[in-house]
Amino acid sequence: MTSLTMHYGRTLACASLLLAACGKTPPAPPAAPTTAATTAATTAATAPIEIKVVVVTMFEIGQDSGDVAGEFQLWHERQKLTQRLPFAHHHDLYLNPDTGVLGMVTGMGSVNSATAVMALGLDPRFDLSHAYWLVAGIAGFDPADASLGSAAWAEYLVDADLAHEIDPREMPKDWPTGYFARGTKGPYAQPHPASQGEVFQLNGALANWAFELTRNMTLADSEALQKRRALYQGYPNAQKPPFVLKGDNLAGMTYWHGKLLNDWANEWTRYWTDGKGEFVSSAMEDTGSFQSLVYLSPTGKVDQNRMMVLRTASNYSMQPPGVSAADSLLGEHGEEGYSGLTASVEAAYQVGSKVVDEIVTHWDRYRDRLP
Template sequence: MKQFRTGLGVLALATLAGCGEKASDPVVENEAAAVVEVTAEAPVEVKVVVVTMFEIGEDMGDTAGEFQLWKERAGLNTHYDFPQSFHDLYINSETGVLGMVTGMGTAKSTAAIMALGLDPRFDLSNAYWLVAGIAGFDPADGSIGSAAWAEYLVDGDFGHEIDAREMPEDWETGFIPLFTKEPYQKPNPMNQGEMFHINGDLAQWAFDLTKDLPLPDDDKIAEMRSEYSAFPNAQKPPFVMLGDNLAGMTFWHGELMNDWANKWVDYWSEGEGEFVSSGMEDTGTAQALFYLDRAGFADYDRLMVLRTASNFTMPVEEGQTAAESLTGEGEDYAGLGLALEVAYQVGSTVVEEITSNWDTYKTAIPSTEGSSDE
């Protein structure tokens, strides 16, 4: 879906310039801090954008959120003010890897990706976009710490809804597709953003590259998962898989909601997708990139979505209710640290492969059959 840049870049430059000089001055964070002016004639070439969704506290040196390991380990030391979005930007000027934090939810992710895509300080025309975040996983598919590369991103908010207590007796859910009269009505209505199909060949390539990685584990989590006898995949040590994402602003939980998620993803992917991970941002990210691609600022076919399991989408302990499972996690998740570590290790493997072979991947998107020209 590659196009050339349009005159929108000039408009974006004029808009950003009006925000003041500070917004266009990157600051290098090292012992000899320097300020480098980037002009409109020399935008910074970005090779990979690492898209994270939240951070906890500071960007370095405390409890890590999704961004911190990338900031500390990937050398993201050059700082760019980014007042038009949730969090400032950081880039490794040598590798061309840029890290961002969109904020939680599809509204913020859409706005953040669009703001970056229209920022004239950066050339994103050949950039790969790696979403690297945690998620709730279906325990039928994976274990805490496991990682899933997605091909289908399905929106869990876009539809009609009536309270389940008022729905017809023959309905299994009160949430139905827009412009339909019953759950899962066939034929499917027109897709208006309920589902985004991203580059499956690229997802398969990323999976093949990372599927045999020796992933870290956690003794406490290993002891916990031995009790999940009803879910064989949830008992496994962390592993890498292919699996699709349901995104929505509502943090849902429970066996019945999990059943709905599986059917909703199956419905909108017309049987091709498999619900594995539940997040809050990825359809927003995809929507923004789709529009940026159409305007010539980014390449939608270079989007990758990696989610790692910090928790489950339903109870896994025998006799536990959905409410007990949801509230029992406290302020964070037992698998948060492990999921963040796996997201970095799996994601950075793909990032390093791309940046180390940029002469090839700049013009040819990798696939399972080798690199193919755009």
């Protein structure tokens, strides 16, 4: 502070006391001069950050780096998401300011995913109007369709929670299940009611583009995966090395497992997609995430047509032949955890990052028009 400024401050203080004693308002100090450079700096500081891709993960194990990797860790480390941004939700956001890739961890379940995506979509710090959204998470896979460590791009998201239910011990004897659509009088009644959140269709052209970009990738294999998939005799796709496919997602808050429920998942998906969808992956969050984008899209803050869902197989959604559903489920939660966890986390990054890198590298091509 200069001596002149100090002198002005003391003079103003004395004058203010005298004026106050006389019941008058003291004059305001002179305003700081405004320059073009000051205005530009202020605008730059308050302008929202343009985001090119939001990577949506659901959970992390322990720390974000340096230990057992959950869904977020590989993105955090390899995409250099080094700028931490506070976020009043399950987990802070991380940004690579050079690439415009933003990573989030929503928390598990559709309630967490829906509220986190909605909060991000409304966050004034970011310009998400041209952003692509990539859900990259692990899931249980139908052994009829794929093997552990495989990666599936979805076009349809089906909700497993919105329904009527009667306990099977009390349901009519000629019913195949006690679970049936709201507004109907029995399982799989045709025509099914108009969807009120039971099914969503993603941008099929974008899903196909992502699949074609990654379909020939070689995914990591291991002796542990080979040993596990060898148990699934009679399921040829379950015994293949990991591969990339297209397949749809059933999202429910209950972690279910077993052949009977796997059969139901296939039928429920066919029912709500009019036979166009194929159940492949079972998870919890994706209908919630997409529902938030559907609500936000009319505001122009986001574009729901830019969401992609990639799920990778950490486990099978049913038991192998000769094993009970209970033993199979509980075995997946033993000391070793999911038999395909490491492979599925790696596949989610390996396949997903190919799409992310393509978008970022050719942003001039993809910013204003979809692939």
